[in-house]
Amino acid sequence: MSKPLLELRQIFVSFDGFLALNNLSISLQPGELRAVIGPNGAGKTTFLDVITGKVSPTSGEVLFKGFSLLRKNEHHIARLGIGRKFQSPRVFENLTVFENLALAVSKPKRPLPLLLGRNINRYSDQIHHLMSIVNLQARASTTAGSLSHGQKQWLEIAMLVGQDPDMLLVDEPVAGLTDEETELTADLLKSLAGDHTVLVIDHDMEFIRRLNSPVTVLHQGNVLCEGSMQEIQQNPEVIEVYLGRPEGGNL
């Protein structure tokens, strides 16, 4: 097998003695699509926080393309090629859809190049393409704050794609979306895998099944098991901690 794109080795994260991540080791191959599930408090979001530099682990090592990500700032990690979508949609509410996407696709991200050599229209085609993927063309000059919840989710996904990262970390992309939108989102993420490595965190079992990808189950800060959706569903441990709950653990 080729070298993994992202590798977490024996990560511990402790918040005042509470172990949010407990000896977590995961690796992702380039181009892979991976789903991560787990009950509340399993450490899913902390796991993303460690990768993106928001939380630094108590011990352990995070390698991306063979380089350590520890002690790097969030913006630095983002520039290395890791994009993140947040649990609740986070877009810049006072900017228009177009401006939001322009910030994401803009190649210069340092102040001086932005100030001196700038031409927003250079990215116009790319931005219009992104808007057409997520069906927001008609909303180009609407402020993002006045979009519906689902549209904000999609705008954020489009911003993530616009950043053109090697790796996309997607936290609950279908929370609050309609069934139809959920299907479209699943298809979009599947189409992104291959060129990109995609890691999806979600509670929605229908959605995860639709992704048709290997699944990693987190429990109490550690990997409980890995495998296809079918294997996972038959694993007695998983059933006990997660799937056994009413409504498929959709908490």
Place this chain on the structure above:
Amino acid sequence: MKLSQNNRRLFKLAIGLIITASIISAPAILPVFRLNLLGRYLSLAIVALGVDLIWGFAGLLSLGQGIFFTLGGYCAAMYLQLNSSAELPNGIPEFFGLYGVQKLPFFWEPFKSSFFTLIAIWLIPALVAGLLGFLVFRNRIKGVYFSILTQAALLVFFNFFNGQQKLINGTNGLKTDVTELFGQMVGSDSMQRYFFWITALLVVLAWIFARWIVRDRFGNVLIAIRDDEPRLRFTGYNPTFFKTIVFSIAGGLAGISGALYTVQSGIVSPQFMTVPFSIEMVIWVAVGGRGTLLGAILGAVVINYTKSLVSEALPASWMFIQGGLFILVVTALPEGVLGWFQNDGPKNLLSRLGIARPISTYPSLEIDGKEEVKP
């Protein structure tokens, strides 16, 4: 629904024309005393532009702009003092004699040069702001803690300047009106007229500069910092540098403003670094309209001019009016007067009163054309 692009442009153009017309006609109509007041308030518009950049766009509420304002003022005053003390016994400004100082303090030396002074007026405040900003922003101090910190810094500077008689005449400040420039008294009528023109020109230049800053993506990054700074980090931008730069720019503008204000009011003193004055700067911007630039200029000039008129008619009542104005804006016009106009405030008010037709709930979507995506 907001005003259409065209109306908006017309509206801005109209305001711009009114301002320009009143500035050009002012020297002809106003007596020198009033003209001088107007010039002073115009110079305050420049510091207000800086406040609008950092607060209106990037969301950094600084209560310490007085520091940079005063630094600019001292730079100008030191030059003028030196420039007019050549005939004095020691060749140094007169006040030093009061404290038995024989030799010019070293940091006065470069201010003998007019070239250095012209640079220092904006560069020194900008550097101080940049350094202070960098240390604060790098440690991710924001929101109300940032405001408190800037106010604390203001008090530190105030107390320091107040206590340094032997260096800068302490609490008495430096007078500029009896100094000379190009062989003329700085406080004379003809000089004051020149200063008025220079100030008016610099206000326009500062406005163009500020517009250039917020045009396009740099301005959008500033707004994004205000909206959701952590999100911006994950998009690959480093907010620390953007904030440092814009804070430093605001500092430089404050310095220019302070220098112009000093030469037109005849003195610079630590009184420019009192807490209320720096808070007033924020009020001008809030009343004029945050994030509108033009609103900052209007706010600074109109409020201050009103202040002097009101204070002449009803002494001691101004503080109540100013406080009331601020409360009115915060509660009724959170976007400021100009922001209210731009967002169809008058129409909404009329429709609420039943005079105009209410706006339909679902205005037809403008289908996007490429020319509509301008910020």
